[in-house]
Amino acid sequence: MKTAELADRFLRYFEKRDHTIVPSASLVTDDPALLFTVAGMVPFIPYLSGVVPAPFRRAADIQKCIRTNDIEEVGKTPRHGTFFQMLGNWSFGDYFKEGAITYAWELLTTSEADGGLGFDPKDLWVTVYKDDDEAARLWRTIAGLPEERIQRLDKDTNYWSTGLPGPAGPCSEIFFDQGPAYGIDGGPATDDDRYVEIWNLVFMQYAIDDVTSKYDFRIVGELPQKNIDTGMGLERIAFIKQGVQNMYETDQVRPVLDLASELSGRRYGADHGDDVRMRIIADHVRSSLMLLADGVTPSNEGRGYILRRLMRRGIRSMRLLGVDGPTFPELFAASRDAMKDAYPELGTEYSRLSAYAIAEEETFLRTLAAGTTTLDLSVAETKKSGGTTIAGSEAFLLHDTYGFPIDLTLEIAEEAGLTVDRAAFDTLMLEQRTRAKADARSRKRALADHGVYREFRAKGETVFTGYTDLETESTILGVLVDGVSVDRARTGEVAEVILADTALYAESGGQVADKGIIVGPGYELEVLDVQKPVAGLISHTVEVTSGEVGVGQPATSVVDAVNRRAARQAHSATHLVHAALRDTLGKSATQAGSLNRAGYMRLDFTWGQALSSETRTEIEEIANNAVRDNLEVTTRVVSLDEAKSLGAMALFGEKYGDTVRMVDIGGPWSRELCAGTHVVSSAEIGLVNLVGESSVGASNRRVEALVGLDAFRDLAAERAIVSQLTSTLKTPRDQLPARIAELTASLKAAEKRIAAFEARALTERIPALAANAETVGPHRVVAETIGAASSADDVRSLALGVRDRLGSEPGVVVIGAEVGGRPVVIVATNEAARTAGARAGALAKVAAATLGGGGGGRDDVAQGGGTDATSLPAALSAVKAALGSR
Template identity: 40%
Template sequence: MNHMGLNEIREAYLKFFESKAHLRLESFPLVPKDDKSLLLINAGMAPLKPYFTGLKTPPSKRITTCQKCIRTGDIENVGKTSRHATFFEMLGNFSFGDYFKNEIIPWAWEFVTEVLKISKDKLYVTIYLEDDEAYDIWVKTTDIDSSRIFRLGKDDNFWEIGQGPCGPCSEIHFDRGEGKITSSEEFVKASEEDRVVEFWNLVFTQFDKDENGNYNRLQFPNIDTGMGLERISTIMQGTKNIFEIDTIKSILDSVAVLANIKYGEDNKTDVSLRIIADHVKSVTFLICDGVLPSNEGRGYVLRRLLRRAARHGRLLGIKEIFLSKIVDVVVKNYGEAYTELKERIDYIKKVVALEEERFNETIDSGIEILKQFIEEVEEKGEKVLSGEKAFKLYDTYGFPLELTEEILEEKGLKIHIESFKEEMEKQRKRAREARGESNYMGSDDSILNKISKDIGTEFIGYNKLECEGIVKALTKEEDFVSVLGEGEEGIIVTDITPFYAEMGGQVGDTGAILGESFEAQVMDCKKNINGKIIHFVKVLKGKVLIDQKVTLKVDKERRSNIAKNHTATHMLHEALKDILGDHVNQSGSYVDSERLRFDFTHFAALTQEELENIEKLVNEKVMEVYEVHTEVMSIEEAKNSGAIALFDDKYKDEVRVVSVGEFSKELCGGTHVKSSGQIGLFKIVSESGVAAGIRRIEAVTGFNAIKYFENKNKVIKDSAALLKCNEKELLNKIQSNMLELKEKDKEISELKSKLVQGIEEEILNSVKEIKGVKVITFNVKELDANALRDLADKIRDKMTEGVVVLSSTSNEKVNFVAMATKDAVEKGVHCGKIIKEAASIAGGGGGGRPDMAQAGGKLPEKVQDSLKAVYVVVENLVK
C-alpha cells in the first residue's frame, strides 16, 4: 500500500479517470445553483442532479470531480467520533447514459489495487442480494477472490429516495483486522464493530420507480460513485481517525501550539482541538464560496460553526482572537487544489475575525443574562432551567448548549433538555419550510423546464434590437398550447431573438412581438434551467400560432438606459478597487433601466471623501469617452488578460470580456454602451451596509442622474420659499432658526424645573412606612426620563431609610424610576426587582441595581395599579 497524502490521493483519482476519457470538472461551489431543496452541497452528485434528470445536457457523458461538501446533521458528534466531520471531500466519477457496470467495476478494482496498491487480502466487496449481473462482472473482469464478495439486502446495497431513478450499488470495504471473514453475518458484525470500513460506493442507477412502486428499467442507465477522500486517506495513512491524516493534523497541531497543549494527552482537550480544526476548515470554504454569517439558512450554519470553534478556543484557554490564524493553515494545506482560497484569503480572514470579535461581545452579555436566569431558578428553589430559556441563549446570543450546561453545572443546576430539543425542532421545521419543498433530486418540474432540448434560440441582441423569427413553442399556465389568444398571458419561444434574458444581475428586456394577425407585449425575458430564452408575453390583439413568422422588437430606450447602468457598474467596480484597495470584490449587483446597485466586500462605511473620489473618478472616465470593446476568448485567455471575474460559470469554453478603454476589464454576458461617453453622468445616491463585510452602493446615470439633481434642486427651492429667504441664505437661515429653538427649549426646561420644585413638597408628604422603611410613590405628569430621574434623586436625598418610586406619563407611554437610600438597601430593598414588577403591570419592562432602577411601560391607564404594587413588593423584600 502506498503511503499517500490527501492532496496526492485526490490528484491520483482525478488523473486516473481522465485517463478513462472523463472530463475533470473543478468542484462546484458549496452554495447550490438552481436547487431550492438544498441548503448546501452535501454530496458529489448533488450539483450534477440536472444532468441525471435530463434537465441539462452535461458537458461530457463522462465526468469526474472532487466535490467539496458540508453536512451539519451530526454536528454534536464532530470531534467525539473517529469519522464525523462537517466539511469533507467526495471523489466521484459519473456516467450519464454512457458506460455501466462492465466498465466501472474493473476500473474501480484497478484504481484500488494498482494505483493505491491496497493489498487484495484486505479488501471485501458487497453487492445487492439480487444483482447477479454485478457478481458475474466482479468475478469475470477482476481477479478478486469470489469468497470476498458478500450479498446484502436493500438497506445496505440499494440506493433510492422515493420515486424516480434508483438502483443497486456495490461497495468496496477495507479490513483493519486480522484473519479472513467468511460469511455475510460475520461481515455485518465486523462492519458494526468498525473493523471493516466502507470507502467507495458504486451506484448503478438502472431503474425508474413509479408511483405504484414498480421498478422499470431505464433505457440509458447511469453510474454515480462516491469515495470519501478523508476516509480513504485514513486507510492509506494508517491513522485511527480522520483528524490524524496529514492535512487535518497540520491544522489541529497549529491550534494545539496556540493553546500550548499536546494532542493525545487528554480526551477533553482532544475533542476541542478536533472541533476547532474541523469547523475552521468548513468556515474557510463557506466564506470563500460567498456565505456570510447571519441568523438564518446558510449564514446560520456558518455562524454556528464559527462560534462553536471560538467557544472551544476559550475552553482550551486561548484568550485572544485566534481563528483567522488557523485560516492561514487551512489555506496552506488546501490552497493548491482550491486556488480560490489563496485568492480570497484576506477577505476570509477579515470576515472570521469580525465574527469572532462580535461573538466575544455577545458571549459576555449572554453570561449576564444567564446569571439572571440562574438567580430566578435559585429564588424559586428549583434545580432545572427551562429549555425555552436555554434555547433563547442559544438562538439570540449564539450561546452553545454545552456552555450553558457547563455554567449551570458549577451551580448544581441543569437544563430541561427535552423542551430545549422541542424548541430546536421547531426551529429546524421553520428552516425546512423556508427552504421550500422539492421533488426527487431537487429538479424543478415547471413547464418552463420541460421545453424540448431540440428547440434552441439564437441570441443576436448584442448588435441588433429587432429581427424576424419563427415561433417554436407556446405555453399557457402549466400547459403547452398551439394557440395563444387575445388577452391571454403565456410564454413564447422563438428560434432567434434580440431580447436579453435576465442574467448576471441585469434585468430582462421588454418590448413587443408582432405577427400578421397579432400584437403581443413582452413583459419580461428569462432563461430556464437549460438555458433556453423565454419571452413572457401578454397578447394585446389577435392570436399567436406555432410555426408562425414574427417580428421581435426590443424597447430601445429602456435597453439604452440598462446598458448605461451596466457599463457604469463595471467602471464603479474598478474605481472602488483603485480608491479602496484590491480586497474589493463584487458580491452581487442589480442593473435595471432606473438605477444600478453594486454590493462589494469592504469592512467599513465609506467616508464622504471616499465617495466623492469614487464618483469623480468614474465621471472623469465617462468624460474621457473610452470605447467599450467586447471580445470572446477562452477562460484561460481571459484570466491571463487580467479580466476581473467571478468565475461562476466555470465550465463554459468561451467567455465575453468587456473592456472600457484601458480602465476596466471584466467577464460579462450583459449588454453595454458603445462608448463611456454615452453614460453622460454618474451619481452615487446611497451607500450602506448589507451584511458583515459587505457594503452596497446605489447610483444613477444619464437622464436619471439629471432627474436626481433636478429633484434635489427642487427641494432646495421649496425649502428657501418655506423659510422666506433666497437659496444662498438657506444655511444661515436654518442655523439661526435652530439657535432660536434651542433658546425656547431652554426656557421650557427652566419653567418645568420651577413646576417640579413646587411639587417636591407634595411628593414628600405622600410617604408611607412599611416595616420601618419609608416608601413614596407618585405619578408626575409629562416629565421626560432625565427630569424624572433628577426629581427622584432630590427626593431620595431628603429621605432616611427610604425608597421612592416615581412615574410619569406622556405620548401614550410611561416612564418609571426607583431610588433607595443605602440603609434601605441593607434592609432588603432592591429597586431593580421593585421596578420590574411595577413596569410589568403597565405592559413594560426594565430593571437595574438595588439602589437605582428605570423602566418603561405602554399602558398609562395602569399607572396607579403599578404604584400600588410597589408597597406589596417592598413588604416582601424587607427582612
C-alpha cells in the same frame, strides 16, 4: 501517498479510459433545494435527470462538497468532515454495471507502481442491493470475490434516489476492512467502524414516482438512458493510504490540528475531549476557507449563516482549549498552505479571504465578551433568587441573538454551580429547525418542477440575440401554466413561454430582466419576468393581454428600448464604480455582489470600514471622468484562460464555462467577465450620482448610485430643496451649512432650557405629592399620575425625590406619566418597605400587565410600560391592590 497524488492517480486513470476530466463546480450550487454542493453528483443532476443533454458520454472529476447535517459528529468519528472532496466517474448512456465495477476494482487493486491505488483484494468487501443479482454476479466474475464478501442489503443502504420522482437505481458499495483491532468480524452488514466505505457505485436505471420517502416509491420502468454515478471520498482514501487513524490526520488537514495544539499548549493524543476540539478546529477552518474562496461571506442567513456557524464553532473550540485571544491569522494561513497546491486560488486570493475570517473572529470575540456579561447577570439573578437552573429561554436568547454557543453557556453555568434547562432550550431549537426544514421543503418542491423543462432543453439552447437586436422573430416551443406544460394559454392567464430565440435579457449577473412584450398572430403577451430555470434555457413569465398563444406559433420578442437603455447605463456604471473603487482603495476592494436596474445600481465590495465623504467624492469623480472621456466599450468572447491572462476580473461565486464574454471599458482599466448588456461608449451613461454607502457585513460595504436621467432628477430635486432653504432662511447657498448649524445649536439650547424648566416644575411638586401619601397595609404609598413628561428619567427623578421625602417608615412611590405618547410607570421603594416585602421590580410588572406591556428592575427602583396610556389610573390601582394583599 499524499492526498494530491491520490487525486491525480484517479484522474489520470480515467482520462486514459476516454473520460472527459471536468473541473470541480463551486461549493455554491444553483440547485434551489440546496444551499451547497452536498455530494459529487449535484453538478451533474441536469444530465443525470435528462433535463439538459450531457456534453460528454463519460466523465471524471474531483468535486468540492460541503455537508453540515452531521456537524455534531465532526471530530468524534474518523470520517465525518464538513468539507470533503468526492472523486467520481460518470457514464451517461455509455458503460453500465460491468464497466463501473471493472474500473473500480482495477483502479483499487492495481499496484501503486503501475498507477493504481494498491489495495490488497483480501481487505475489500462489497455490498449490493438485495435483489441485484446482476451486480453480485459481476463482482464474482470480475473481481473474483467469494460469496461471503458480497453482502446483500436493503434500500436504506443500497438504493439511490433523490426522494423525488425521477431517476433512481440500486447501488454497490466497496468497503475497506481495517482489521480485527478496529472491531468485530462480519463485514459491512455489522455497521461496525472496522469497515470503512470508500466507493459507492450507483446504477441509475429506473424511473420512479409515487414517492412518499427516499425508500418508499413505485418503480415505473427502466430509464431510456442508463447512467453511472460513482463517488469515492478522497479524505477516506487518504487516511487509509497514509496509515493514520482518521481524516483529520491527513496531510491536507493535520497542519491546522498541529497548530491548534501548539497555540493551546495541549498535546494531541493526551485527552479525548481536547482531541475532538482540535479536529473540529482543523475541519472547520479548512471548510470556512474553502467557502470563502467560493464567494460565501459570513452573515445571519442562508449560506453565510452556515459559514459563520463553522467559524464560531472553531473559535469556541479554541476557547475550550484555553485560548481566549485571536488565532485565525495563524490557523487560516496554515490551512492555506496545506490546500493551495490543490486549489491555487487560496494563495492568490488569500489576503481577501483572510480579511473576512479575521474580521469575523474579532466580531465573535466581542460577542463572546457581551454574551458572557449577559450570562453573568443571569447567573447572579438566578443565585439571588435562590434558583439552581438558568431558564432555557435565556440560553436560547444568548444562542439566537448573540450567537453564544449552548456548550459555552453550559460550561459557564456549571462553573457557577448551576444547570441550564436544556429541555426547554432544545424545544425552542427544535421549533426553529422545524421552520427551517419547512423552508427547505419548499425549495425542494421548486426543484421538482425542473423536470418539466427537459423536453424544451433537449431541443437546444435558447439563442439570446439581445446584444445586437431589440426585436427577434422566433417560434413558441412551449407554454406552461402553473408549472404544467399545456398547448395554449388564453387572455388573462399568467404563463411561462419558451422561445427558440429571444431578444429579452434573462436576469443574471446582477442585472434584472428586461421589460417588453411578445407578439404574434392574434395575441400579445406582456413580459413580467425572464429567467434561466435550467442551464441554457430562457423562460419568459408573461400575462396574456389579448388573444390566445399556442405551441408552434410564430412569436416576436420586443424589448422595451427605453428601459433597456437605462439598464445598460446602470450596468456599465457598475463597472466604472468598481474600477474607481479599486483605483481609490486598492486591488483588495473587489466586487462581492451587485444589482443593476434602469437608473439604479448598487455594488457590494470587500472593505472593512466606512468610506469618508472625501473618498466617496473621489470615487464619484473618477467614475464621472470616465463618462466624460467617452471611453470605448468593447466585448469579446474568449477562452477563460485567455481572459484571466489578460487580467479580467472573475468574480468569486460566479460560474464560468470554457469560453467567457469579456467587457472592457477604456481597455484594461475596467476589464471584467460579464454576460450583461452595456453601452457602446461610456458617455452614454450620462451621469453617476453616489447616493449611499453602508455596511453589509463585517468586511463588506455597499455603494448605491443613481445613473443617467435618474441621477439628474435626483440632483435637480436637491437643487430645488436648496433653493427653498435659501429663500426661507434668506441665506446664500454657500452659507447654508453654517446657518443651519447655528439654528440647530439654538434649538438644542432652547430644548435644554425647556427641559430644565420642566425638571424644576416636577421637583416643586415633590412636597405636594408626598403630602398625599396614604396608608396601604404597612406602607405609606404615593400613587399619582402627573400627565405628560419629557422623559422617563424625569419621572424616575421625581419618584426618587418623593421616596426620600417619606422618611424612614415603609414607603412606596408609584408615579405614572405619558412619555412620547406611551404610558410609563416608575416604582420606588425605601429600605423599610423592602424589609416589609415590597419589591419595586415585581410591582412594576403588576403595573405593566394592566398597561399591556412589560416591566421589571431592581428591588429599590423599577420601570413598567405599555401601549395604553388611558390605563394609567387602573395600573396604579393594581399596584395598590397588590400592596394591600401582602
